[in-house]
Amino acid sequence: MAYSGAVDKPGLRERKKQRTREALIDAAYSMFCANGFDATTVDQIAEAVEVSPRTFFRYFTSKEDVALSLADEQITTTLEGFAAQPADLPVLIAMRRAAVEVARAYESETTDSDRVRYLRMQDLISASPALMAACVERAAARLDEVARLIGVRMGVDPAVDPRPYLVASVTLCAVPAAVNAWRATGRDAPDSELIGQAFGLLSAGLDHPADLA
């Protein structure tokens, strides 16, 4: 290496790739928000970044992929936070804390572009059924992983006791849907609070009335 200042310089090729990837995401989000997800074609996104359409598919496996790349990171971060919670916490409480932490982190993001992009993504997913489906599909793909983590905390084996799968399903699928609906009801509380409330209801049992604070 030339001079050892940085910990590990990624190399020119790698940086260029990263820039292309970011540019594709940015262009895609702009156009999705301007014209809608369905009305935006891959060709248009590629043209905006001045790469060939073929190249787009070398960075993202599908049109949905570019829209949900942020959501994926979010899930990953949440799971890391979940695993790091104190071991004596009940499962849903631990999951709630992790989810709320992540939402708060995005909400208080200093750089505008990150925070705005996060909010845009929420709206995009809400607006497009195709995206919503893709979102759940990706979540389902991680169901095993999540169930395993939950099983560890519950002290049971997901292969024998199905409860981890139930909790995993609820977390991955029902909570986002509920938060989405919640936002639709007009309350403009930040997502972090809505997430907290959704978990609260689940934790208490859905049939028992709970205060909505």
Add this chain to the structure above:
Amino acid sequence: MAYSGAVDKPGLRERKKQRTREALIDAAYSMFCANGFDATTVDQIAEAVEVSPRTFFRYFTSKEDVALSLADEQITTTLEGFAAQPADLPVLIAMRRAAVEVARAYESETTDSDRVRYLRMQDLISASPALMAACVERAAARLDEVARLIGVRMGVDPAVDPRPYLVASVTLCAVPAAVNAWRATGRDAPDSELIGQAFGLLSAGLDHPADLA
């Protein structure tokens, strides 16, 4: 009308349409099961029934549609059963009863073709991510309808109180996912039992241990 014997004869045209529709579903299921969902093309299905591919799309909006036509009916039936439950039952209990009833009805279906087709559908959906996604997309499309029904029973307005949406999401999305995972764990209990257990856990609150009977 010609002669008023039957209550309302659907007419030749209508009957022919119904036959075409059934034939398409049958052919599709056979080929899906034989070669898989993805490996089966619309052209092949159309050719098997001797209609043009164009006509296929006049009966079904997509390839997924033909595979999920049964699931749609199932949801509809469940919702009807839900609305018919005694009004003093808690929401999840009522939903559980309705869902279990429907599953039982299919399991004890007298005509083999219906029962077999139901089981085939389950396996198809489990096996194909694309189908799973479409399934969720359709469920999401009915979220408002379900939330409205639940709101009536809870005595709250879904436009103000988001809890109906939470329950609806859980019912439409988390429960099927959990049941699916449950089946994957190897237990070969009938779906009706798995559904019942899943609702039981939700009703009690996910953090409290519950017997899995």
Add this chain to the structure above:
DNA sequence: ACGGCAGATGCCAGTGTCTGCCAGTATGAC
């Protein structure tokens, strides 16, 4: 510093889903 290597990209052709459009045919109403 040079040359070869591997990865990144572009271009092209092709598959498969799905949608308008227009014309031909069959059904039901009179």
Add this chain to the structure above:
DNA sequence: GTCATACTGGCAGACACTGGCATCTGCCGT
């Protein structure tokens, strides 16, 4: 029998996505 209507087929085309091949460029050993 006649006519409007609905159903159908065939065609052209948009769009997502994939494989193959040629080209170029950053990377690395010598």
